[in-house]
Amino acid sequence: MDLSPKRFADTVVVAPAGRIDQSNVAAFGAALAPVLAACAPGKDRVILDCARLEFISSAGLRILMLAARQTKAQQGCLIVSGLSPLVQEIFQISRFTMIFDIVPTLRDALAKASPAALAELDKA
Amino acid sequence: MRIRFWGTRGSIPVAMTSASVKQKLVTMLLKAVGQRFDTVAQVEAFVEREGPMPYTFGGNSSCVQLDTGGRDYVLCDVGSGVRPFGNDVLARRGPTGHTFHVFMSHLHWDHIMGFPFFVPVYVPGNTIRIYGCHAALEEAFRRQHCAPSFPVDYGRLGATIEYVRLEPGRTYEVAGLRVRAMRQHHGGDSYGYRFEHDGKVAVYSTDSEHKLEDQAQTDAFVEFFRDADLVIFDAMYSLADAVTVKEDWGHSSNVVGVELCQRAGARRLCMFHHEPVYDDEQLVAVLDETRRFEEITRGERRLEVSSAYDGMEIEL
Numbered sequence: 001m002d003l004s005p006k007r008f009a010d011t012v013v014v015a016p017a018g019r020i021d022q023s024n025v026a027a028f029g030a031a032l033a034p035v036l037a038a039c040a041p042g043k044d045r046v047i048l049d050c051a052r053l054e055f056i057s058s059a060g061l062r063i064l065m066l067a068a069r070q071t072k073a074q075q076g077c078l079i080v081s082g083l084s085p086l087v088q089e090i091f092q093i094s095r096f097t098m099i100f101d102i103v104p105t106l107r108d109a110l111a112k113a114s115p116a117a118l119a120e121l122d123k124a
Numbered sequence: 125m126r127i128r129f130w131g132t133r134g135s136i137p138v139a140m141t142s143a144s145v146k147q148k149l150v151t152m153l154l155k156a157v158g159q160r161f162d163t164v165a166q167v168e169a170f171v172e173r174e175g176p177m178p179y180t181f182g183g184n185s186s187c188v189q190l191d192t193g194g195r196d197y198v199l200c201d202v203g204s205g206v207r208p209f210g211n212d213v214l215a216r217r218g219p220t221g222h223t224f225h226v227f228m229s230h231l232h233w234d235h236i237m238g239f240p241f242f243v244p245v246y247v248p249g250n251t252i253r254i255y256g257c258h259a260a261l262e263e264a265f266r267r268q269h270c271a272p273s274f275p276v277d278y279g280r281l282g283a284t285i286e287y288v289r290l291e292p293g294r295t296y297e298v299a300g301l302r303v304r305a306m307r308q309h310h311g312g313d314s315y316g317y318r319f320e321h322d323g324k325v326a327v328y329s330t331d332s333e334h335k336l337e338d339q340a341q342t343d344a345f346v347e348f349f350r351d352a353d354l355v356i357f358d359a360m361y362s363l364a365d366a367v368t369v370k371e372d373w374g375h376s377s378n379v380v381g382v383e384l385c386q387r388a389g390a391r392r393l394c395m396f397h398h399e400p401v402y403d404d405e406q407l408v409a410v411l412d413e414t415r416r417f418e419e420i421t422r423g424e425r426r427l428e429v430s431s432a433y434d435g436m437e438i439e440l
Contacts, residue, residue: 022342022387055421058379059336062367086420093413094379095362 001027005035008124009116011045012038013106017052020060029063036067042075045113049106051082061096068100077101081109125324125440126191127354127394131184131205132432134360134375134397135234140180144403151175181398181407182434184208185234186330188356188396192321196223196299200317200328200356205434206238213244220249225299228256229330230314231264239265240274250283255290255298257305257315262287290315306348308332309341310374318348324440325352327390330397332358333374334384336367342384349388353440356432357381359395359414378414385427386418392428393418394438407431 001024003014014035020028039046048064056064064080071078080102083091091097103109110118131137155174161167187205190198197213199206213222222244229235244250254261265285269278290296292305292315302320307313309332316329327349335341349355360375378395385393395414398407411431418427430438 022339058363058377058383061363062336065364065367089416089420093417094377095364099364099368 001031003028003031003035008110008118008120009114010040010043011047011110011113011117013047013049013110015049015052017054019055020053020063021055021057022059025057025059025063028060029066032063032067036070036074039071039074039076044074045076045117046071046078047106047109047113048078048080049082049109050080050084050087051106053082053084053087056087056090058094061090061094064096065099077113079103079109079113081106125319125321125326127326127356127438127440128189128191128209129187129205129396129432129434129436130189130209131187131201131203131238132181132396132398132434132436133183133185133203133400134358135185136400137183137185137204137234137237138400140182140404144180148404179433179435180404181402181431184434185237186229186397187238188328188432190301190319190321190326192300194300196225198299198301198319199224199226201229201235201330202226202237202239202242203235204238204241207241207243208434210242210244219244219247223251223299224253226252226254227303227305227317227328228254228258228261229308229316229328230310230312231256231258231260232312232331233268235331236264236268240269240276245281245283245285246276248282251286252283253286253288255288255296257290257292257307258313259289261289306344309335314374316348318352325354326440327352327355329355330358331374332376333366333372334376334380336380345384346387349384349390352385352388352390352392354392354394354438355381355385355388355390356394356396357385358397359410359431360397360399378410379417382414382418382421382427382429386421386423386425389425390427391425392430392438395429395431398431 006013068078080100184205185203186201188200266278295304304318305315314331319326358376359378363377363379366377
């Protein structure tokens with residue numbers, strides 16, 4: 001699965017697209033793992049930009065939970081942005097809104113993650 | 125087949141508080157301002173229509189009856205809900221001459237605690253046949269009657285009590301039902317049951333955690349639920365709780381219940397084993413959200429979603 005990872009200073013943005021469900025959740029986890037593993041402990045932040053995400057199942061949400069757990073263990077953080085109204089509902093119903101830092105847009109997420117990352121976005 | 129819910133609460137029985145009763149009355153009276161009622165039926169119709177929920181989820185811990193119209197009684201678990209069930213049997217059909225078939229999901233206290241208060245167990249002439257897959261089936265029932273936990277020793281129970289050890293995966297014929305057990309993920313294991321009768325299928329699957337990373341287990345549950353008319357499902361936690369702070373506590377969520385039932389082509393999902401800290405208002409909110417989740421994830425077939433409460437009946 002292509003997550004289109006992009007780096008803005010000390011922040012990595014991954015952008016899953018389409019549906020994440022039982023059929024491709026393993027591929028999603030496999031694609032996310034090297035991105036997280038490459039993050040510098042205590043330095044890098046991760047943003048999950050969901051602007052192109054159409055649906056996510058419980059198994060996909062669990063992968064996100066594991067990603068958040070890993071970034072926290074690496075003294076980083078994971079911020080979620082760009083949820084569509086439908087995916088926002090799924091987060092709300094599953095109560096994942098209570099365990100993730102969720103902001104409306106990628107720009108909001110970068111601003112929250114790091115001033116250097118936001119500056120790099122503005123430069124681009 | 126008619127399903128009757130005598131106990132639906134998880135972990136421990138709960139009672140509706142005085143504050144909750146008062147709140148329901150205040151809300152209802154406010155809604156009734158300006159209304160005119162000339163008959164009791166009009167009042168009842170108004171209450172049913174306008175809520176707030178004209179009943180309480182209760183209540184008692186797990187006990188579900190499967191009524192096939194046969195003479196014998198069939199139950200799943202004997203939580204505190206078996207006490208009102210027993211009293212109902214006595215009131216309707218007298219104290220003796222009954223046979224009860226009880227299928228045990230597991231032997232945790234909330235699933236056996238009603239047994240000492242199940243009056244037919246004290247009456248000679250009744251037969252209680254307890255089915256389960258745990259080796260300690262009989263021991264668990266005997267032990268809770270021992271001093272100092274209970275004043276009436278097991279040896280003084282008047283009914284004939286028999287234990288039948290089942291093997292998961294094997295199909296049995298009991299009281300006109302075809303029944304098959306499946307092992308579930310729960311502390312000390314639990315077992316779900318798939319019942320078939322006269323072309324209808326009811327699945328009782330409580331105290332069961334679903335490991336989302338275990339594809340084989342997920343597929344096995346989809347097959348166990350396949351084309352069921354009703355799946356009674358442990359939806360105790362939110363998905364977020366079930367995979368984080370309450371991971372390995374042995375329970376599941378509304379979201380996973382919908383997903384499994386949709387994949388299995390089940391017709392109805394009934395959420396069960398409610399979290400004891402939730403009041404009626406919170407459980408109604410969870411029900412509304414779960415129906416919405418079903419709607420936005422629906423495939424070709426609609427899954428009917430309900431939330432069990434003490435006294436609820438579902439005709440299959």
